[in-house]
Amino acid sequence: MNNRNYDLRQSIYEPTQIMVMRHVNKTYHTSVGKFPALKNINISIESGKLVSVLGKSGSGKSTLINLMAGIDHPSSGEVIINGSDIHKMSEGKIAVWRGKNLGIVFQFFQLLPTLSVLDNTMLPMDFCGTYRKTEREEIARNLLRTLEIEDLSESFPNSISAGHQQCAAIARALANDPPIILADEPTGNLDSKTGEMVINIFKKLVSSGKTIIMVTHDRKLANQAQRILLLRDGILINESLTNAFLELNEIILAKMDSKSETFEVNAGKSMFFSAKERSWFWILTRGAMTLSIEEKNIVTDALKTKLSAGDIIVNSDHVYKFTATEDCQILSIPLPEIISLSNIEIMQVEQVISRNLNTSGVNYATELA
Numbered sequence: 001m002n003n004r005n006y007d008l009r010q011s012i013y014e015p016t017q018i019m020v021m022r023h024v025n026k027t028y029h030t031s032v033g034k035f036p037a038l039k040n041i042n043i044s045i046e047s048g049k050l051v052s053v054l055g056k057s058g059s060g061k062s063t064l065i066n067l068m069a070g071i072d073h074p075s076s077g078e079v080i081i082n083g084s085d086i087h088k089m090s091e092g093k094i095a096v097w098r099g100k101n102l103g104i105v106f107q108f109f110q111l112l113p114t115l116s117v118l119d120n121t122m123l124p125m126d127f128c129g130t131y132r133k134t135e136r137e138e139i140a141r142n143l144l145r146t147l148e149i150e151d152l153s154e155s156f157p158n159s160i161s162a163g164h165q166q167c168a169a170i171a172r173a174l175a176n177d178p179p180i181i182l183a184d185e186p187t188g189n190l191d192s193k194t195g196e197m198v199i200n201i202f203k204k205l206v207s208s209g210k211t212i213i214m215v216t217h218d219r220k221l222a223n224q225a226q227r228i229l230l231l232r233d234g235i236l237i238n239e240s241l242t243n244a245f246l247e248l249n250e251i252i253l254a255k256m257d258s259k260s261e262t263f264e265v266n267a268g269k270s271m272f273f274s275a276k277e278r279s280w281f282w283i284l285t286r287g288a289m290t291l292s293i294e295e296k297n298i299v300t301d302a303l304k305t306k307l308s309a310g311d312i313i314v315n316s317d318h319v320y321k322f323t324a325t326e327d328c329q330i331l332s333i334p335l336p337e338i339i340s341l342s343n344i345e346i347m348q349v350e351q352v353i354s355r356n357l358n359t360s361g362v363n364y365a366t367e368l369a
């Protein structure tokens with residue numbers, strides 16, 4: 001195959017999206033009425049990524065993980081994992097599918113107390129009938145060796161430390177070599193040092209090709225992931241906002257998210273924004289563009305700046321011309337008064353922006369203004 005054909009293939013096939021959620025809603029029916037736990041969730045996750053799910057208690061993190069695991073069904077929308085429409089699968093089918101495709105790690109380990117660490121690790125192989133019976137023990141021992149707890153193979157869960165129990169639970173999750181690991185608060189019952197160890201294990205697994213989705217309350221741990229999904233009251237905050245303003249609390253992020261708007265600009269096309277617009281600032285969420293400022297109907301090319309994904313442009317007294325050098329997506333955050341931010345909240349947002357302004361490599365249009 002010559003290079004040209006190869007390039008063509010690359011452009012046709014998108015990177016593998018191992019997990020896709022489209023317009024997912026989950027409503028619980030309780031004695032006091034309907035409770036929407038997840039609202040219009042859209043997620044697309046490439047394989048080989050460490051993704052954290054962050055949010056306050058009750059924000060819907062476990063509900064999200066349970067939908068991804070097929071433990072629960074969405075009220076509406078689609079959940080497509082590793083190519084399977086799991087929202088359409090029957091309970092019986094899902095159990096076998098899950099055993100082969102997903103490893104699940106829980107906060108309280110959920111190891112069977114009457115089985116040794118080794119037997120706990122072999123359990124998923126027995127359940128799914130994976131590998132020959134004679135091979136299972138060796139595969140389990142190899143996994144325990146990788147997790148550095150082989151010498152605890154014959155021990156029972158209650159006789160080993162919490163950190164070692166979580167390592168055993170991770171070994172069990174890996175037993176059938178699933179492409180995806182889902183972990184609900186895997187460090188929630190561990191001290192910070194042991195929690196750090198678990199994250200390091202996850203990082204290694206991800207570099208060997210696994211996709212890991214991990215729920216946590218801890219922003220410092222969440223920050224070590226390649227992507228952060230932040231939930232607030234069942235709503236997924238725009239990821240670009242989360243990335244840019246992770247140090248701010250969810251209340252501010254949710255206000256900024258609630259009325260933000262997304263624009264698409266195709267490669268080669270331009271778009272004008274003026275100070276009269278309702279935007280406070282913009283985030284270039286995808287693609288690349290150049291930015292010029294128009295003064296008295298003249299676009300001042302001298303001020304042309306190249307922007308890439310993640311860059312923030314603060315609106316000021318100018319007409320801005322965005323020219324997409326690649327297909328672009330821009331998120332527009334409305335003026336503080338439109339989203340009812342208090343003076344303190346406005347200051348907090350501006351502090352983050354100006355702090356980043358001082359770090360090199362990030363472009364801000366205010367520098368030009």
Ligand SMILES: Nc1ncnc2c1ncn2[C@@H]1O[C@H](COP(=O)(O)OP(=O)(O)OP(=O)(O)O)[C@@H](O)[C@H]1O
Binds near residue numbers: 063
């Ligand atoms: N089976 C259920 N029936 C009714 N309501 C439920 C059910 N499961 C969860 N909820 C509600 O849905 C919301 C989201 O719950 P979820 O367990 O997903 O939150 P969470 O983010 O995992 O919280 P935590 O950090 O405390 O684990 C909560 O308000 C919860 O009370």
Ligand SMILES: [Mg+2]
Binds near residue numbers: 062
């Ligand atoms: Mg939970």
